Amino acid sequence: MGRVTELIGVAEEGAGPYGVALGPDGGVWFTLVHAGEIGRLAADGTVERYGLGAPECGPAVLTAGPDGALWFTRMHDHRIGRIDTDGKARSFAVPTAGAGPYGIAAGPDGALWFTELNADRIGRITVDGEVTEYPLPQAGAFPSLITAGPDGALWCTLNQADAVARITVAGEVAVHPLPTEGTAPVGITAGADGALWYVGIGGGLVGRITVDGEVTEYPLADRAARPHAIACGPDGRLWFTEWGAGRIGVLGPDGLFDGYRLPGPAAEPHGIAVGPDGVVYAALERGELVRLAPAQA
Template identity: 40%
Template sequence: MIGRTVVEHPVGEPGEGPYGVAVTRDGAVWFTLVHGGRVGRRDPDGGLAYFSLGEGAQPSQLAGATESSVWVTDTTGNRLVHLGVGGDGGSGSGGSGDSGRRIVLVGAVDVPTADAQPFGVVALDDGTAWFTELGADALGRIDILGRVEEFPVGRDGSFVSMVAASGDDLWFTLNAGNAIGHVRGGDAAIAFTELPSIRSGPVGVAIAEDGAVWVAEILADALARVSRDGTLTEFPLPAGSKPHAVAADPADGVWVTLWGTGQVISVADDGTLAPHDLPDPESEPHGVAVAEDGTVWVALESGALAELAPVSASA
């Protein structure tokens, strides 16, 4: 039987709002301060460093790109920023820290379509990255040379939100379109899976180890699961729970943040739900990521990162 200890780590300034979170292969935890225009990085030893994207920036989502770097969507800046690490401590290139390694700018890529509002992002093993465009109802792709190509999804007003990948398969949510999009290979046509609830508001999406796709339906207080054979199943959640982000757990199933009730739930491949209460029910959990050692990290808009570490216990 595996239990969890929950520890909160304050980050940033009051009101900056940790929103997205990702763990890179070097064990660092990266997070966006969506209202502060900054990106933060927490070293495995707890040291913190920050990088400002400039006045008016809105870093939203981020995804591990390499062993120690991330892609970040700047939604209001209409660009994606590639951040990595430099020397220990100090500041430079907009980065600063206390005992953490300095964050440096690797590169930045502008989105060709004006006011496209890039939001979700995922990095692939081939060095490319895909992102969603809230304002343009499109997907974008950054190739290994930094060139951007955009692909309209063909549904106006669908509010393309978050994206996940497995191999060259892409899945993404259409928040206002009540559907999930799927591209099997970058050049394939987009296929859509309609969600049963009339007004579901799909947001977070993740692909579990068994190949099933899990989606958070924030307006329907439910989770949707699409199996590899295309079977769709909905799992109701308590009223007002407002599921937001989803992250695959290499051991089994997925983790989902419940923004409305201040909880995180683990969901097994068979749909079994296990809730985990956070210390503050008003903490507004948003982004969630799972590290290689099984630790779950959650971005709390109240101003902290929650660390849910696994603890072995006798049954």
């Protein structure tokens, strides 16, 4: 099925749209990593931006929480943020100094789970702001994005360890090495097939890992495309951003790739999200969101 590509300006050049998530209010929420703001795109195309009172805080990845709010990481001031759908924000400090929180996802236990890039730890924060940290067994692993798995655990990529880690809600960690050296995985999502899917920004590939740790790789035709984030659509197709190629890629259940080149220079797509209607949204570094909607027959 073809797609209609729509580019929506949401910020000035340099503000840095980065993470994107669908909110419980029907809005498309996004981070402005260089401006220290959270934005919301309404269905009618209206854009609202909310300052966080700390322009250098570096809001990165965000997710819908179990409490009806959006939760996000603040990489530069090492805090976890929360914003209501009416734009009221607050934040909570991470105990480890300089931790660099990055990926975040809602867990099966009613808490939010996040990665700490600089501290080799996985964090858990309750909706009341209580934080617990769990160390990873490898130093310098650079834990990146995280997702809830189909097995009741959390799964995250270890970018500098070329591995994927599984952590239970009790804090027990298992690490699964990946077969290709230099894969440098970043994005990860739960697929419709009961497995986890990740993208390797260094290896130029999409990977599948079962809950037992069995890995299958799907190399991209352009190994220099630098795939960054990945999300599963309602039909089981895997959508991912190709940061280095200015494209949105898709891998079908049949194992075949397709993709959509973004118009104009320096798109640099980062975060990606897919709605229940199959509409794909991605954040573009140059100040836009892209909307890929199924073409009407």
